[in-house]
Amino acid sequence: YTRAIEYYTLSLKYNEEIGNKSGIGTSLHNIGHVYEDQSNFKKALEYYQRSLKIREKVDEPARIAESEVNLGSVYLELKEYDRSMRSLQRSLKLFTEMGVRGGEAAALGSMGMVYTEKKEYDKAIDYYSRSMQIQRELGDKIGMAISLVSIGRVYLAQEQYEKAIFFIKQGLAISREVGDASGIKQASESLSTAYKKTGKFREALEMHELYLVMWDSINSEESKKELVHQEFKYEYEKKVTADSVRATEEKKVVAAQFKQEQTQRYALYAGLALMIVFGGFIFNRYKVTQRQKNIIEEQKLIVEVKQKEILDSIHYARRIQRSLLPSESYIDKSIKRLFKKHS
Known part of the structure; x- marks a missing residue:
């Protein structure tokens, strides 16, 4: 019993x-x-x-x-x-x-x-x-x-x-x-x-x-x-x-699989982190490049405006000069009159 x-x-x-x-x-x-x-x-x-x-x-x-x-x-x-x-x-x-x-x-x-x-x-x-x-x-x-x-x-x-x-x-x-x-x-x-x-x-x-x-x-x-x-x-x-032995072996296999999956997850997380860092770096460089480009564009625009202002000033001065100077026909006529008086 x-x-x-x-x-x-x-x-x-x-x-x-x-x-x-x-x-x-x-x-x-x-x-x-x-x-x-x-x-x-x-x-x-x-x-x-x-x-x-x-x-x-x-x-x-x-x-x-x-x-x-x-x-x-x-x-x-x-x-x-x-x-x-x-x-x-x-x-x-x-x-x-x-x-x-x-x-x-x-x-x-x-x-x-x-x-x-x-x-x-x-x-x-x-x-x-x-x-x-x-x-x-x-x-x-x-x-x-x-x-x-x-x-x-x-x-x-x-x-x-x-x-x-x-x-x-x-x-x-x-x-x-x-x-x-x-x-x-x-x-x-x-x-x-x-x-x-x-x-x-x-x-x-x-x-x-x-x-x-x-x-x-x-x-x-x-x-x-x-x-x-x-x-x-x-x-x-x-x-x-x-x-019991089979269960122990199965636990070992499961543990190994879990460890492998954990390692893979860590590698994936590390890869994602690197990608994020690299992406941040690229984005930052892009922003700097864009900022520099904008500055160059602004400076170019300023130069063009200045050049235009200078050209406009020159053109304006020429117009003034032209309005103050006698015309070539008037000078020719004046010279001819002088020659007639002295002859």
Whole structure:
């Protein structure tokens, strides 16, 4: 059991790592089941309740119903009959709504057990019978055998030994037919008690011997299961290790890619910065050149204006000179007059 809990705990951790809430609920439920098999009902209750809370958050009606059935069984062992019945009634309601007939049969059978413990035998037989009817419809022979033996045990508790033997023998026959060692063990144990009560000691001894054989067989089967569990654990741990190595390698690759991308980003930023600086330099030179060009243009314009003003002044002076000086024809005429006077 310790190793089974270790195995399911590893499964729980793995599901928590990958965020699989449904798997977390199942792992918690399985751990609770191991504690229930150990009769550690307080621990079983703790894990079943944790599993139920997860399953309610994930909204898994079938698994919620499963959790309630198991909680009902644990509450029954703790003799908290009212809580047990509430859990079982909720599971029955959910199974009925979903049309899960096997679940209905399980819930009804567990409710029969509650009434048996409360010594409400008529109700117990009624619920076992309803459970067996569904099992018969489903062809669930192991379930039918359990229900028959359960009804027989109710009659055994009431000291109605012949009725008890009648039902338990039917259950034993079915368990033998399907090879259910656990069912044979339970039926042979109850029959041995019933035969003793009726003075049939030879039959009681035969059933007791059969019980011991089944007990040994089941323990041997449990040893095989433990070996299988160890193999599963080894494979699981190997898978987890491989996944861990792969995850580490993937992280390294991602880190390298991130570093490369970061370097590329830095190079890009540096390139952009250089481009901005160079662009600023070019723009500044352009502005200086434009300013110098504008100055030259302004100076050129000033020179042209000055030249025009000078030329205009010259032209104006010429016009004045021309207006003040006598014309050439006037001078010619004056010279001719002078020559005439002296001649």
